[in-house]
Amino acid sequence: MKTAQNLLLALAACASLVSAAPVEGPQTHDFTVHQVRNPHYVKSGAHALAKAYRKYGKPLPESLVTALNNSHAKRATTGSAVTTPEDSDTEYLTPVSIGTPATTLNLDFDTGSADLWVFSTELSSSTQSGHSVYNPSKSSTAKKLSGSTWSISYGDGSGASGDVYTDVVNIGGVSFATQAVEAASKVSSQFVQDTNNDGLVGLAFSSINTVSPNAQKTFFDNVKSSLSSPLFAVDLKHNQPGTYEFGKTTSSKYTGSIAYTSVDTSEGFWDFTASSYKVGSTSYSTKLTGIADTGTTLLLLPASVVKNYYSKVSGAVNSSSEGGYVFPCSATLPTFTYTVGSVSIVIPADYMNFSPVSDGSSTCFGGLQSSADIGINIFGDVALKAAYVVFNGASTPQVGFATK
Numbered sequence: 001m002k003t004a005q006n007l008l009l010a011l012a013a014c015a016s017l018v019s020a021a022p023v024e025g026p027q028t029h030d031f032t033v034h035q036v037r038n039p040h041y042v043k044s045g046a047h048a049l050a051k052a053y054r055k056y057g058k059p060l061p062e063s064l065v066t067a068l069n070n071s072h073a074k075r076a077t078t079g080s081a082v083t084t085p086e087d088s089d090t091e092y093l094t095p096v097s098i099g100t101p102a103t104t105l106n107l108d109f110d111t112g113s114a115d116l117w118v119f120s121t122e123l124s125s126s127t128q129s130g131h132s133v134y135n136p137s138k139s140s141t142a143k144k145l146s147g148s149t150w151s152i153s154y155g156d157g158s159g160a161s162g163d164v165y166t167d168v169v170n171i172g173g174v175s176f177a178t179q180a181v182e183a184a185s186k187v188s189s190q191f192v193q194d195t196n197n198d199g200l201v202g203l204a205f206s207s208i209n210t211v212s213p214n215a216q217k218t219f220f221d222n223v224k225s226s227l228s229s230p231l232f233a234v235d236l237k238h239n240q241p242g243t244y245e246f247g248k249t250t251s252s253k254y255t256g257s258i259a260y261t262s263v264d265t266s267e268g269f270w271d272f273t274a275s276s277y278k279v280g281s282t283s284y285s286t287k288l289t290g291i292a293d294t295g296t297t298l299l300l301l302p303a304s305v306v307k308n309y310y311s312k313v314s315g316a317v318n319s320s321s322e323g324g325y326v327f328p329c330s331a332t333l334p335t336f337t338y339t340v341g342s343v344s345i346v347i348p349a350d351y352m353n354f355s356p357v358s359d360g361s362s363t364c365f366g367g368l369q370s371s372a373d374i375g376i377n378i379f380g381d382v383a384l385k386a387a388y389v390v391f392n393g394a395s396t397p398q399v400g401f402a403t404k
């Protein structure tokens with residue numbers, strides 16, 4: 001059998017080096033096959049040998065079957081997906097494929113919550129209108145999580161609720177076969193109107209997942225152990241597409257080094273502390289503890305910090321009618337800098353002008369607002385899009401920041 005095995009192995013080896021010689025004749029075609037190496041492929045002799053046995057219809061020897069089952073050539077996985085800003089960076093939407101055959105929904109990746117929920121056929125037709133929806137009855141891999149329900153409400157008073165299925169979910173090439181997919185049967189008006197948004201992917205800690213009676217794991221918690229590295233990296237940009245990477249960081253996406261700091265997960269968030277901040281060139285040695293939250297649009301910090309900032313903006317007022325600090329759109333704004341370890345993230349002045357309070361208005365709403373009414377500071381998209389941010393889910397979670 002050895003000879004036969006060697007032959008099959010040799011055949012298998014040849015089979016992987018296909019580069020047919022050009023065929024001479026009345027017409028000449030170039031049949032050269034160009035190999036492109038798959039950087040993620042982990043070579044396995046047992047798999048190559050088994051391929052040869054199968055190719056010639058030979059039963060696999062017991063030893064080979066054992067080797068295959070024990071093969072530690074587990075594919076280390078990584079993936080990357082493009083995320084696109086909507087409505088002046090109000091939110092960032094990323095395509096996610098769900099079910100068999102797959103349907104692609106554009107979802108809001110939210111490191112501030114832990115439910116993966118989607119618009120579904122369980123909503124009224126008028127509510128579904130304009131959205132891509134998940135139809136579990138059309139997915140051969142959908143399984144109802146019997147007796148489970150979910151209900152979530154967000155800081156801005158929006159929310160959704162429904163029942164639960166497990167199904168295959170693929171994000172940027174990283175797939176999990178039995179992800180809890182929370183199908184919405186009710187959504188609040190903010191979501192109905194937002195036809196760009198087909199639901200959310202929660203990337204906070206699974207401890208705050210709302211499924212009852214048994215909380216479900218986030219997509220990241222499900223895939224974490226199979227990733228090359230237990231992390232996801234977030235590269236949000238101002239008015240242009242960015243990326244969510246799973247299992248890897250990409251050095252060309254940032255400058256200098258990534259400064260990591262500890263995370264307090266006790267509330268289920270990526271809660272970290274910046275050691276100091278700056279308004280323009282004025283430094284404040286005040287620590288800022290808050291959550292890294294991709295699902296919140298703005299930067300929400302203590303009233304004292306916000307006051308220091310807008311004291312440098314001529315014409316700025318804290319408007320009760322507009323619900324926060326506003327200023328003349330022509331005002332010159334200072335930058336805002338937050339420091340994590342050795343890295344200082346400078347938020348450019350134009351990020352600090354969120355948008356006119358309404359179309360055509362010459363009064364603009366600030367990207368920095370007070371967190372006083374919330375009870376927690378939130379480093380939302382205004383802060384995060386100035387950085388390359390790594391959410392590391394190792395046994396001691398960390399969050400890392402780099403300039404870009």
Ligand SMILES: Cc1noc(C)c1CN(C)Cc1cc2n(n1)CCN(c1cc(N)ncn1)C2
Nearest residue numbers: 090091112113154155156158190191194295296
């Ligand atoms: C309008 C609007 N405002 O902000 C967003 C996003 C929208 C988009 N859209 C109209 C409606 C909407 C409302 C929410 N979302 N989407 C996403 C989840 N929300 C969060 C997440 C979180 N971590 N923290 C607080 N809320 C509230």
